[in-house]
Amino acid sequence: MPQITAPRGTRDLLPEEAVAFSHVESVSRDLARRYAFERIEIPLFERVELFARGLGESSDAVEKEMFRVGGARGSDEERAEWALRPEPTAGIVRAFIEHGMHVRPGPLRLTTTGPMFRYDRPQAGRYRQFSQWDVEVLGDPGPAVDAELIELAHRFYAEVGLSGVVAHVNSIGDAACRPPYREALVDHFRPHVERLGEDARRRLEVNPLRVLDDKALDPDLAASAPRSVDHLCEPCREHFAAVLALLDAVGARYEVDHRLVRGLDYYTRTAFEFVIAGREGQQQALGGGGRYDGLVEVLGGRPTAGIGFGIGLDRTVLAMDEQGVTVPPAGPLVAVVGFGDDHADRLRVAATLRDAGLAVRPDGTSRKLGKQLESAAKAGAGWAVIIGEELARGEVGLKDLATGGQRTIGVDEVATAVRG
Protein backbone atom coordinates (compact mmCIF):
# COMPACT_ATOMS: atom_id res chain seq x y z
CA MET A 1 0.00 0.00 0.00
CA PRO A 2 1.44 3.38 -0.95
CA GLN A 3 2.28 5.69 1.89
CA ILE A 4 -0.53 8.13 2.60
CA THR A 5 0.75 11.69 2.81
CA ALA A 6 -0.78 15.06 3.61
CA PRO A 7 -2.84 16.45 0.72
CA ARG A 8 -0.96 18.66 -1.69
CA GLY A 9 -0.66 22.22 -0.47
CA THR A 10 -1.42 21.30 3.14
CA ARG A 11 1.00 20.68 5.96
CA ASP A 12 1.17 19.39 9.48
CA LEU A 13 2.20 21.81 12.16
CA LEU A 14 4.33 19.77 14.51
CA PRO A 15 4.56 20.87 18.15
CA GLU A 16 7.70 22.97 17.59
CA GLU A 17 5.98 24.90 14.80
CA ALA A 18 2.56 25.00 16.41
CA VAL A 19 3.81 27.04 19.38
CA ALA A 20 4.48 29.98 17.09
CA PHE A 21 0.97 29.72 15.69
CA SER A 22 -0.55 29.57 19.14
CA HIS A 23 1.39 32.64 20.13
CA VAL A 24 0.33 34.58 17.05
CA GLU A 25 -3.26 33.56 17.62
CA SER A 26 -3.17 34.62 21.24
CA VAL A 27 -1.80 38.02 20.20
CA SER A 28 -4.71 38.35 17.77
CA ARG A 29 -7.24 37.28 20.40
CA ASP A 30 -5.91 39.80 22.88
CA LEU A 31 -5.97 42.56 20.28
CA ALA A 32 -9.53 41.64 19.31
CA ARG A 33 -10.48 42.04 22.96
CA ARG A 34 -8.71 45.37 23.33
CA TYR A 35 -10.30 46.68 20.14
CA ALA A 36 -13.72 45.43 21.26
CA PHE A 37 -14.39 42.92 18.52
CA GLU A 38 -16.92 40.15 19.09
CA ARG A 39 -16.20 36.66 17.90
CA ILE A 40 -18.29 35.04 15.18
CA GLU A 41 -17.98 31.49 13.85
CA ILE A 42 -19.17 30.61 10.38
CA PRO A 43 -19.02 27.42 8.26
CA LEU A 44 -15.88 26.38 6.43
CA PHE A 45 -17.94 25.86 3.27
CA GLU A 46 -20.71 27.80 1.61
CA ARG A 47 -22.58 27.85 -1.64
CA VAL A 48 -20.37 28.59 -4.62
CA GLU A 49 -22.94 31.25 -5.52
CA LEU A 50 -22.13 33.19 -2.34
CA PHE A 51 -18.46 33.48 -3.23
CA ALA A 52 -19.18 34.21 -6.87
CA ARG A 53 -21.36 37.15 -5.85
CA GLY A 54 -19.29 38.15 -2.83
CA LEU A 55 -15.89 38.15 -4.50
CA GLY A 56 -16.91 38.66 -8.11
CA GLU A 57 -16.98 36.21 -11.00
CA SER A 58 -13.80 37.66 -12.47
CA SER A 59 -11.71 37.44 -9.29
CA ASP A 60 -8.94 34.87 -9.35
CA ALA A 61 -10.29 33.25 -6.23
CA VAL A 62 -13.56 32.44 -7.97
CA GLU A 63 -12.32 32.05 -11.51
CA LYS A 64 -9.60 29.50 -10.87
CA GLU A 65 -9.11 28.82 -7.16
CA MET A 66 -12.50 27.54 -5.96
CA PHE A 67 -11.99 24.46 -3.80
CA ARG A 68 -15.20 22.62 -4.65
CA VAL A 69 -16.60 19.90 -2.44
CA GLY A 70 -19.48 17.49 -2.83
CA GLY A 71 -21.76 15.56 -0.53
CA ALA A 72 -21.20 11.97 0.47
CA ARG A 73 -22.40 10.83 -2.91
CA GLY A 74 -20.33 13.47 -4.64
CA SER A 75 -22.62 13.90 -7.59
CA ASP A 76 -21.73 16.54 -10.14
CA GLU A 77 -24.66 18.67 -8.98
CA GLU A 78 -23.43 18.63 -5.39
CA ARG A 79 -19.86 19.40 -6.38
CA ALA A 80 -21.08 22.34 -8.38
CA GLU A 81 -22.91 23.73 -5.41
CA TRP A 82 -20.41 23.95 -2.55
CA ALA A 83 -16.94 25.31 -2.07
CA LEU A 84 -14.55 25.60 0.86
CA ARG A 85 -14.27 29.25 1.82
CA PRO A 86 -11.42 31.14 0.14
CA GLU A 87 -11.95 34.04 2.58
CA PRO A 88 -14.37 34.77 5.41
CA THR A 89 -16.00 38.09 4.49
CA ALA A 90 -18.72 36.68 2.23
CA GLY A 91 -19.78 34.18 4.89
CA ILE A 92 -19.82 36.80 7.63
CA VAL A 93 -21.94 39.13 5.54
CA ARG A 94 -24.25 36.21 4.73
CA ALA A 95 -24.63 35.53 8.45
CA PHE A 96 -25.17 39.24 9.14
CA ILE A 97 -28.07 39.31 6.71
CA GLU A 98 -29.48 35.88 7.59
CA HIS A 99 -29.71 36.68 11.30
CA GLY A 100 -30.95 40.24 10.96
CA MET A 101 -27.87 41.55 12.71
CA HIS A 102 -28.49 45.04 11.34
CA VAL A 103 -30.89 45.57 14.27
CA ARG A 104 -28.05 45.17 16.75
CA PRO A 105 -26.53 48.32 18.14
CA GLY A 106 -23.93 49.25 15.56
CA PRO A 107 -21.42 49.59 14.22
CA LEU A 108 -20.88 45.87 14.59
CA ARG A 109 -17.30 44.73 15.14
CA LEU A 110 -16.78 41.06 14.32
CA THR A 111 -13.73 38.82 14.27
CA THR A 112 -12.97 35.24 13.34
CA THR A 113 -9.94 33.02 12.83
CA GLY A 114 -9.53 29.81 10.94
CA PRO A 115 -8.52 27.95 7.81
CA MET A 116 -9.20 29.22 4.29
CA PHE A 117 -8.87 27.21 1.09
CA ARG A 118 -7.72 28.08 -2.39
CA TYR A 119 -7.04 25.50 -5.03
CA ASP A 120 -3.94 26.95 -6.61
CA ARG A 121 -0.43 25.70 -7.04
CA PRO A 122 1.47 25.44 -3.76
CA GLN A 123 4.70 27.28 -3.15
CA ALA A 124 6.60 28.45 -0.10
CA GLY A 125 4.24 30.74 1.80
CA ARG A 126 1.32 29.73 -0.38
CA TYR A 127 -0.86 26.81 0.60
CA ARG A 128 -4.18 25.32 -0.40
CA GLN A 129 -5.17 25.49 3.25
CA PHE A 130 -3.97 28.48 5.23
CA SER A 131 -5.05 30.35 8.33
CA GLN A 132 -6.32 33.85 8.59
CA TRP A 133 -7.25 36.23 11.36
CA ASP A 134 -10.08 38.35 10.12
CA VAL A 135 -11.87 41.45 11.42
CA GLU A 136 -14.91 43.16 9.94
CA VAL A 137 -16.81 46.31 10.87
CA LEU A 138 -20.37 46.61 9.56
CA GLY A 139 -22.36 49.82 9.61
CA ASP A 140 -19.61 52.42 9.92
CA PRO A 141 -19.10 54.55 6.79
CA GLY A 142 -16.68 57.08 8.32
CA PRO A 143 -12.94 57.36 7.67
CA ALA A 144 -11.93 56.89 11.31
CA VAL A 145 -12.61 53.15 11.25
CA ASP A 146 -10.47 52.77 8.11
CA ALA A 147 -7.55 54.29 9.97
CA GLU A 148 -8.33 52.33 13.12
CA LEU A 149 -8.18 48.99 11.28
CA ILE A 150 -4.92 49.84 9.54
CA GLU A 151 -3.48 50.91 12.88
CA LEU A 152 -4.77 47.67 14.42
CA ALA A 153 -3.01 45.55 11.80
CA HIS A 154 0.19 47.51 12.34
CA ARG A 155 -0.08 46.91 16.04
CA PHE A 156 -0.56 43.20 15.45
CA TYR A 157 2.63 42.97 13.41
CA ALA A 158 4.49 45.00 16.01
CA GLU A 159 3.26 42.86 18.90
CA VAL A 160 4.29 39.60 17.27
CA GLY A 161 7.71 41.16 16.84
CA LEU A 162 7.89 41.90 13.12
CA SER A 163 9.57 44.97 11.73
CA GLY A 164 9.54 46.51 8.28
CA VAL A 165 5.82 46.04 7.63
CA VAL A 166 4.31 48.76 5.47
CA ALA A 167 0.66 49.44 4.66
CA HIS A 168 0.04 50.10 0.99
CA VAL A 169 -3.14 52.13 0.69
CA ASN A 170 -5.24 53.44 -2.15
CA SER A 171 -8.75 54.65 -2.84
CA ILE A 172 -10.69 53.22 -5.73
CA GLY A 173 -13.76 55.44 -5.46
CA ASP A 174 -17.36 54.39 -5.39
CA ALA A 175 -20.38 53.84 -7.65
CA ALA A 176 -20.37 57.54 -8.57
CA CYS A 177 -16.75 58.04 -9.62
CA ARG A 178 -15.53 54.57 -10.55
CA PRO A 179 -17.35 54.33 -13.94
CA PRO A 180 -15.71 57.48 -15.33
CA TYR A 181 -12.34 56.29 -14.00
CA ARG A 182 -12.85 52.93 -15.63
CA GLU A 183 -13.51 54.73 -18.91
CA ALA A 184 -10.32 56.74 -18.50
CA LEU A 185 -8.35 53.53 -17.97
CA VAL A 186 -9.85 51.91 -21.04
CA ASP A 187 -9.11 55.03 -23.09
CA HIS A 188 -5.52 54.91 -21.84
CA PHE A 189 -4.82 51.23 -22.54
CA ARG A 190 -6.94 50.59 -25.62
CA PRO A 191 -4.59 52.38 -28.07
CA HIS A 192 -1.70 50.28 -26.74
CA VAL A 193 -3.47 46.96 -26.63
CA GLU A 194 -0.63 45.34 -28.59
CA ARG A 195 1.69 46.07 -25.65
CA LEU A 196 -0.54 44.20 -23.23
CA GLY A 197 -0.23 40.55 -22.40
CA GLU A 198 -2.99 38.08 -23.08
CA ASP A 199 -4.23 38.27 -19.52
CA ALA A 200 -4.25 42.05 -19.42
CA ARG A 201 -6.23 42.22 -22.67
CA ARG A 202 -8.90 40.01 -21.21
CA ARG A 203 -9.02 42.11 -18.04
CA LEU A 204 -9.33 45.25 -20.11
CA GLU A 205 -12.65 43.91 -21.36
CA VAL A 206 -13.94 42.24 -18.20
CA ASN A 207 -12.51 44.38 -15.41
CA PRO A 208 -10.27 47.26 -16.52
CA LEU A 209 -9.07 48.16 -13.01
CA ARG A 210 -7.36 44.83 -12.70
CA VAL A 211 -5.11 45.63 -15.64
CA LEU A 212 -3.19 47.62 -13.05
CA ASP A 213 -2.75 44.40 -11.05
CA ASP A 214 -0.78 42.88 -13.91
CA LYS A 215 2.86 42.68 -12.90
CA ALA A 216 3.92 42.10 -16.49
CA LEU A 217 2.48 45.46 -17.39
CA ASP A 218 4.76 47.73 -19.44
CA PRO A 219 6.32 50.11 -16.87
CA ASP A 220 5.83 53.19 -19.04
CA LEU A 221 2.24 52.27 -19.69
CA ALA A 222 1.71 51.72 -15.98
CA ALA A 223 3.40 54.95 -14.93
CA SER A 224 1.38 57.03 -17.35
CA ALA A 225 -1.91 55.34 -16.50
CA PRO A 226 -4.57 57.54 -14.92
CA ARG A 227 -4.68 57.30 -11.14
CA SER A 228 -7.86 56.53 -9.32
CA VAL A 229 -7.12 59.19 -6.71
CA ASP A 230 -7.25 61.84 -9.48
CA HIS A 231 -10.72 60.72 -10.48
CA LEU A 232 -12.41 60.55 -7.10
CA CYS A 233 -15.70 62.33 -6.60
CA GLU A 234 -15.76 64.93 -3.86
CA PRO A 235 -17.09 62.66 -1.06
CA CYS A 236 -14.55 59.95 -1.90
CA ARG A 237 -11.74 62.48 -2.13
CA GLU A 238 -12.60 63.86 1.30
CA HIS A 239 -12.88 60.36 2.76
CA PHE A 240 -9.46 59.34 1.48
CA ALA A 241 -7.84 62.57 2.63
CA ALA A 242 -9.34 62.04 6.06
CA VAL A 243 -8.07 58.45 6.24
CA LEU A 244 -4.52 59.55 5.40
CA ALA A 245 -4.66 62.42 7.88
CA LEU A 246 -5.85 60.05 10.61
CA LEU A 247 -3.08 57.58 9.77
CA ASP A 248 -0.58 60.40 10.14
CA ALA A 249 -2.20 61.40 13.41
CA VAL A 250 -1.82 57.93 14.91
CA GLY A 251 1.63 57.45 13.42
CA ALA A 252 0.75 54.44 11.25
CA ARG A 253 3.29 53.82 8.52
CA TYR A 254 1.86 53.73 4.99
CA GLU A 255 2.56 54.39 1.33
CA VAL A 256 -0.03 55.35 -1.25
CA ASP A 257 0.04 52.67 -3.94
CA HIS A 258 -1.78 53.75 -7.09
CA ARG A 259 -1.74 50.26 -8.57
CA LEU A 260 -3.47 48.63 -5.61
CA VAL A 261 -7.03 47.85 -6.69
CA ARG A 262 -10.08 45.88 -5.73
CA GLY A 263 -11.80 45.78 -9.05
CA LEU A 264 -15.38 44.97 -8.14
CA ASP A 265 -18.32 47.31 -7.95
CA TYR A 266 -19.11 46.71 -4.31
CA TYR A 267 -15.54 47.28 -3.16
CA THR A 268 -15.32 50.95 -2.46
CA ARG A 269 -12.91 53.63 -1.45
CA THR A 270 -10.13 52.43 0.81
CA ALA A 271 -8.07 49.40 -0.23
CA PHE A 272 -4.95 48.35 1.66
CA GLU A 273 -2.38 45.61 1.78
CA PHE A 274 0.43 44.89 4.23
CA VAL A 275 3.76 44.01 2.73
CA ILE A 276 7.03 43.12 4.35
CA ALA A 277 10.38 44.47 3.26
CA GLY A 278 13.07 42.06 2.22
CA ARG A 279 11.14 39.65 0.07
CA GLU A 280 10.43 41.53 -3.12
CA GLY A 281 7.79 39.97 -5.26
CA GLN A 282 6.98 36.56 -3.97
CA GLN A 283 4.50 36.20 -1.14
CA GLN A 284 5.39 39.51 0.42
CA ALA A 285 1.76 40.29 1.19
CA LEU A 286 1.11 39.46 4.83
CA GLY A 287 -2.44 40.69 4.89
CA GLY A 288 -4.91 42.95 3.18
CA GLY A 289 -8.36 44.39 3.22
CA GLY A 290 -10.57 47.24 2.32
CA ARG A 291 -13.95 48.85 2.33
CA TYR A 292 -16.95 47.14 0.75
CA ASP A 293 -19.86 49.50 1.16
CA GLY A 294 -21.83 47.78 -1.60
CA LEU A 295 -21.41 44.15 -0.58
CA VAL A 296 -24.25 43.71 1.92
CA GLU A 297 -26.72 44.99 -0.63
CA VAL A 298 -25.32 42.75 -3.38
CA LEU A 299 -25.88 39.73 -1.13
CA GLY A 300 -29.48 40.71 -0.44
CA GLY A 301 -29.31 42.87 2.68
CA ARG A 302 -30.14 46.50 3.15
CA PRO A 303 -27.37 48.96 2.24
CA THR A 304 -24.72 48.77 4.95
CA ALA A 305 -21.19 50.11 4.99
CA GLY A 306 -18.51 47.51 5.55
CA ILE A 307 -14.75 47.30 5.97
CA GLY A 308 -12.39 44.57 7.07
CA PHE A 309 -9.06 42.87 6.71
CA GLY A 310 -7.56 39.41 6.74
CA ILE A 311 -4.11 38.64 8.07
CA GLY A 312 -2.32 35.51 6.92
CA LEU A 313 -1.06 33.65 9.97
CA ASP A 314 1.16 31.27 7.97
CA ARG A 315 2.98 34.15 6.35
CA THR A 316 3.21 36.00 9.64
CA VAL A 317 4.96 33.01 11.21
CA LEU A 318 7.14 32.60 8.12
CA ALA A 319 8.22 36.24 8.35
CA MET A 320 8.90 35.84 12.07
CA ASP A 321 11.18 32.89 11.30
CA GLU A 322 13.02 34.91 8.67
CA GLN A 323 13.50 37.80 11.06
CA GLY A 324 14.59 35.49 13.86
CA VAL A 325 11.74 36.52 16.12
CA THR A 326 11.48 34.22 19.11
CA VAL A 327 8.28 33.24 20.81
CA PRO A 328 8.04 33.93 24.55
CA PRO A 329 8.71 30.76 26.54
CA ALA A 330 5.85 28.86 28.11
CA GLY A 331 5.54 28.76 31.89
CA PRO A 332 7.56 26.32 33.98
CA LEU A 333 6.99 22.61 33.44
CA VAL A 334 7.29 20.26 36.41
CA ALA A 335 7.94 16.53 36.12
CA VAL A 336 6.86 14.21 38.92
CA VAL A 337 9.08 11.18 39.33
CA GLY A 338 9.33 8.46 41.93
CA PHE A 339 10.49 5.00 42.92
CA GLY A 340 9.02 1.68 41.90
CA ASP A 341 5.29 1.54 41.48
CA ASP A 342 4.33 4.54 43.59
CA HIS A 343 2.10 5.83 40.81
CA ALA A 344 -0.76 6.62 43.15
CA ASP A 345 1.51 9.01 45.05
CA ARG A 346 2.79 10.56 41.82
CA LEU A 347 -0.72 11.16 40.50
CA ARG A 348 -1.91 12.59 43.82
CA VAL A 349 1.02 15.00 44.02
CA ALA A 350 0.57 15.93 40.35
CA ALA A 351 -3.09 16.73 40.99
CA THR A 352 -2.15 18.93 43.95
CA LEU A 353 0.41 20.85 41.89
CA ARG A 354 -2.14 21.28 39.10
CA ASP A 355 -4.60 22.66 41.62
CA ALA A 356 -1.94 25.31 42.22
CA GLY A 357 -1.89 26.08 38.49
CA LEU A 358 1.33 24.37 37.47
CA ALA A 359 1.89 22.41 34.26
CA VAL A 360 2.73 18.91 35.45
CA ARG A 361 4.02 15.80 33.71
CA PRO A 362 4.02 12.72 35.93
CA ASP A 363 6.23 9.85 34.82
CA GLY A 364 4.04 6.82 34.28
CA THR A 365 6.83 4.28 34.11
CA SER A 366 8.62 2.27 36.75
CA ARG A 367 12.03 2.88 35.25
CA LYS A 368 14.94 3.68 37.46
CA LEU A 369 15.11 7.24 38.64
CA GLY A 370 17.97 8.23 36.35
CA LYS A 371 15.93 7.41 33.26
CA GLN A 372 12.97 9.31 34.60
CA LEU A 373 15.06 12.41 35.20
CA GLU A 374 16.63 12.13 31.77
CA SER A 375 13.21 11.83 30.21
CA ALA A 376 11.96 14.82 32.21
CA ALA A 377 14.83 17.02 31.04
CA LYS A 378 14.31 15.99 27.41
CA ALA A 379 10.61 16.81 27.68
CA GLY A 380 11.58 20.36 28.60
CA ALA A 381 10.80 20.22 32.30
CA GLY A 382 12.67 22.82 34.33
CA TRP A 383 11.96 21.05 37.60
CA ALA A 384 11.53 17.53 38.90
CA VAL A 385 9.51 16.72 41.97
CA ILE A 386 10.96 13.53 43.43
CA ILE A 387 8.67 11.48 45.62
CA GLY A 388 10.17 9.39 48.39
CA GLU A 389 9.65 8.43 51.99
CA GLU A 390 9.38 12.03 53.12
CA LEU A 391 5.98 12.23 51.42
CA ALA A 392 4.62 10.82 54.67
CA ARG A 393 5.56 14.20 56.21
CA GLY A 394 4.00 16.07 53.25
CA GLU A 395 7.42 16.75 51.73
CA VAL A 396 9.07 16.00 48.39
CA GLY A 397 12.42 16.57 46.75
CA LEU A 398 12.47 19.52 44.36
CA LYS A 399 15.28 19.35 41.83
CA ASP A 400 16.22 22.21 39.54
CA LEU A 401 17.02 20.43 36.28
CA ALA A 402 19.03 23.35 34.94
CA THR A 403 21.44 23.62 37.87
CA GLY A 404 21.09 20.16 39.43
CA GLY A 405 20.42 21.67 42.82
CA GLN A 406 17.97 19.84 45.06
CA ARG A 407 16.19 20.42 48.34
CA THR A 408 13.37 18.96 50.37
CA ILE A 409 10.25 21.11 50.71
CA GLY A 410 6.56 20.76 51.48
CA VAL A 411 4.27 19.86 48.60
CA ASP A 412 2.34 23.05 49.25
CA GLU A 413 5.52 25.11 48.78
CA VAL A 414 6.43 23.72 45.36
CA ALA A 415 4.34 26.13 43.26
CA THR A 416 5.85 29.16 44.98
CA ALA A 417 9.38 27.82 44.70
CA VAL A 418 9.01 26.98 41.01
CA ARG A 419 7.57 30.38 40.12
CA GLY A 420 10.45 31.93 42.05
Place this chain on the structure above:
RNA sequence: GUGGCCUUAGCUCAAUCGGCAGAGCACUGGAUUGUGGCUCCAGAGGUUACGGGUUCAAGCCCCGUAGGCCACCCCA
Protein backbone atom coordinates in the same frame (compact mmCIF):
# COMPACT_ATOMS: atom_id res chain seq x y z
C1' G B 1 -2.73 26.43 -15.22
C1' U B 2 2.80 26.94 -17.64
C1' G B 3 8.19 26.24 -17.11
C1' G B 4 12.99 24.94 -14.40
C1' C B 5 15.51 22.27 -10.41
C1' C B 6 14.96 18.44 -6.91
C1' U B 7 13.36 13.56 -3.94
C1' U B 8 18.60 7.98 -0.33
C1' A B 9 17.14 6.18 7.65
C1' G B 10 12.95 10.60 11.86
C1' C B 11 16.60 15.07 10.31
C1' U B 12 21.15 16.81 7.47
C1' C B 13 23.72 14.34 3.80
C1' A B 14 27.52 10.48 1.53
C1' A B 15 27.83 6.17 -1.83
C1' U B 16 34.18 6.55 -7.50
C1' C B 17 32.79 3.94 -14.13
C1' G B 18 26.24 0.76 -13.36
C1' G B 19 29.08 -3.80 -8.88
C1' C B 20 27.73 -5.78 -0.79
C1' A B 21 23.11 0.99 0.77
C1' G B 22 26.64 4.32 4.73
C1' A B 23 27.90 8.56 8.32
C1' G B 24 26.66 12.42 11.81
C1' C B 25 22.61 14.02 14.71
C1' A B 26 18.23 12.16 16.99
C1' C B 27 15.98 7.57 19.25
C1' U B 28 16.35 2.88 22.58
C1' G B 29 19.34 -0.02 25.97
C1' G B 30 23.86 -0.74 28.89
C1' A B 31 28.35 0.91 31.65
C1' U B 32 25.93 3.56 36.61
C1' U B 33 21.84 -2.64 41.28
C1' G B 34 16.75 4.13 41.91
C1' U B 35 19.50 11.07 40.99
C1' G B 36 19.43 13.45 34.30
C1' G B 37 23.04 16.37 31.26
C1' C B 38 29.48 14.61 29.90
C1' U B 39 31.92 10.14 28.12
C1' C B 40 32.22 5.15 26.23
C1' C B 41 29.78 0.64 24.26
C1' A B 42 25.75 -1.59 21.82
C1' G B 43 20.99 -1.74 19.34
C1' A B 44 17.06 -0.49 16.37
C1' G B 45 15.89 2.24 12.16
C1' G B 46 15.69 1.42 4.27
C1' U B 47 10.39 -1.23 -1.09
C1' U B 48 16.89 4.59 -2.28
C1' A B 49 9.15 8.90 -3.34
C1' C B 50 5.85 5.51 -6.45
C1' G B 51 5.17 2.49 -11.10
C1' G B 52 7.40 0.51 -15.34
C1' G B 53 11.77 -0.27 -18.77
C1' U B 54 17.17 -1.35 -20.23
C1' U B 55 21.07 -4.64 -18.06
C1' C B 56 24.33 -10.54 -15.69
C1' A B 57 23.70 -6.45 -12.18
C1' A B 58 20.14 0.03 -11.21
C1' G B 59 20.28 4.70 -5.57
C1' C B 60 22.99 5.77 -10.34
C1' C B 61 20.69 5.08 -17.24
C1' C B 62 15.47 5.66 -19.87
C1' C B 63 9.91 6.59 -19.57
C1' G B 64 5.68 7.81 -16.62
C1' U B 65 3.30 9.45 -12.00
C1' A B 66 3.24 11.87 -7.26
C1' G B 67 5.33 15.34 -4.01
C1' G B 68 8.70 19.56 -2.62
C1' C B 69 11.21 24.06 -3.92
C1' C B 70 11.83 28.13 -7.41
C1' A B 71 9.91 31.35 -11.38
C1' C B 72 5.31 33.02 -13.87
C1' C B 73 0.16 34.10 -12.48
C1' C B 74 -2.22 35.75 -8.20
C1' C B 75 -2.76 36.41 -3.48
C1' A B 76 -2.69 35.41 2.41
